[in-house]
Amino acid sequence: MMKIILAKTAGFCMGVRRAVNIVLELVEETDQPIYTLGPLIHNPQVVELLKKRGVVPAQKLEEIKSGIVVIRSHGIRPQLRKELEKKGVEIVDATCPRVARVHRIVEKYSRQGYLTVILGDAGHSEVEGILGFVQGEAYIIEEPEQVQELPEADKVLFVAQTTQSQEKFQKAAKALRERYPELKEEELKIINTICDSTERRQNEVKELAGRVDAFVIVGGKESANTRRLKEIAEEAGKPAFLVETEAELIPEELRAFPRIALSAGASTPNWMIRRVYEELRQIALLEHSFPFRLFQRLARLGAVFNFYLGIGAGLLALLSGLLLREKISVFSALSVFFYISAVHNLAVLSRPELLEIIEPGRGRWFLRHRQILMSLSFFGLVLGGIFAFWQSIWSGILYWGLVFLSLLYQVPFGRRNQKGLFPYQSLMDIPGSKDIFMALAWAVVIVLVPIVKKTELHFELRFWLVFLIIALMVLARSILQDFRDLQADRMVGKETLPILFGERKSRWLVHFILLAGIIISLLAWYLAEVGTAILGLMLGLVWLWLCVPLFTIRTVIQGLRAELLIDSGFILAGVSGLAIFYLT
DSSP, X not given: XXXXXXXXXXXXXXXHHHHHHHHHHHHHHOOSXXXXXXXXXXXXXXXXXXXXXXXXXXXXXXXXXXXXXEEOTTOOOHHHHHHHHHHTOEEEEOOOHHHHHXXXXXXXXXXXXXXXXXXXXXTOHHHHHHHTTOSSOEEEESSGGGGGGSOOOSXXXXXXXXXXXXXHHHXXXXXXXXXXXXXXXXXXXXXXXXXXXXXXXXXXHHHHHTTOSEXXXXXXXXXXXXXXXXXXXXXXXXXXXXXXXXXXXXXXXHTXXXXXXXXXXXXXXXXXXXXXXXXXXXXXXXXXXXXXXXXXXXXXXXXXXXXXXXXXXXXXXXHXXXXXXXXXXXXXXXXXXXXXXXXXXXXXXXXXXXXXXXXXXXXXXXXXXXXXXXXXXXHHHHHHHHHHHHHOHHHHHHHHHHHXXXXXXXXXXXXXXXXXXXXXXXXXXXXXXXXXXXXXXXXXXXXXXXXXXXXXXXXXXXXXXXXXXXXXXHHHHHHHHHHHTHHHHHHXXXXXXXHHHOHHHHHHHHHHHHHHHHHHHHHHHHTSOOOTTHHHHHHHHHHHHHHHHHHHTOOOSOHHHHHHHHHXXXXXXXHHHHHHHHHO
């Protein structure tokens, strides 16, 4: 059975992430034309997404007339910057800080008369940028053997393109010492300028080579550091397959290897890695027996249609009935199940461009069957309404009021206008609104709809405490999901709470929300006498808390399995709460 090992260092490196974030912030803040000198990063999929948001990769200066020009992470020659300044355009420098450090080193020592030797790929944009800062003679070497061809010199500076191989750099440094044995340490300056992120990726590939049978490397074929990972794997005697997307994977070739390591270049976004990872899992699934494959596909189908999430919400509705009325209502659980499943499906269908980035197979399937899926979702809302009316006429009225607000939330009002009084295309586009609205919608349909009456609302303290606990659980779950798709959300212009507040603050926000939920649960137990079944909600909160480091620091678990892991908190809360109620 094929096993897939995901490299820990996979994903955007600091410099690339910084450059992409700078451009995305510009897209959100200005309506001026935005250009990059060449592709921002060496990943065609990311560049294409940026083009859809109005970021134009210009190949020549003549293409730039006005607006903002972003200097990409590889940096540029000072002469090119001066030409841009003459054009009068606004310049935003997204040069990677580690590349900028090489520029400063080269400029400093070349002015002192040092012969500059650069280990790098001739013609690469980063190397070309470094050459622009040389104040004298410079040579590019691509292999250590080329050191012998260097001229005599009194002083030599040796640096490297930041994405070069560490092993190649050390060999070249040794060759330089042998080539210039008469030079003292201060006359032969060997400065290791290879990015530590690059070094970590390369070291991990070397380490994994002893544990796996083959590698899949994800990244742009024009990316030097991505190609380097492939070379390192092959030097270790392991077959390596370099792919830009999951469509390039060939199942017949990969199934021959029991253990496959998945790594990625510095310009490869997390969602692209996830897509390849999920495709590899599907290839591995073909090796299982038919009953197991059938079970896996049914489980996947349930997650795709949000049935799993609906079941968790339905169980919370049963538990809420016990906590507030000491009885359960199957009609309430069915109403909640159909509402939650349908509303989440409609939310997915309303943003197919995001789904296509994260899971293109799922996204294309949703788009291909969009009409029938929309019809089934509306039918689910109708079924939920029937079960709500079955409880009481006022429950039905409140249910349909909530449905109206849910649909209004997703309805586009018109074209986005950044300068208008309402600069959003829909309520869904308001930053962070999705998380808050979904939390309130869950709490209303689970807690309020089943107990609303014509003459009175139940305003007892326990009602509000249970309402708040469920809202906090859903809010925490929603933010955790946002962390999984952070890069993709920014690419398509979706502003979630982690984007709005930043990753660090949002991580602390999730901790605060879950802590508040546990404290309120204890208050409900001791002050409002809701019974020991409240411990079920506490277990659900603790489960979500355990998920925080897995999804806010680094998404260890990928794809639909990640959704199932997070959403298991609701099922755990409902099942354990019901069990505690009937066993005590």
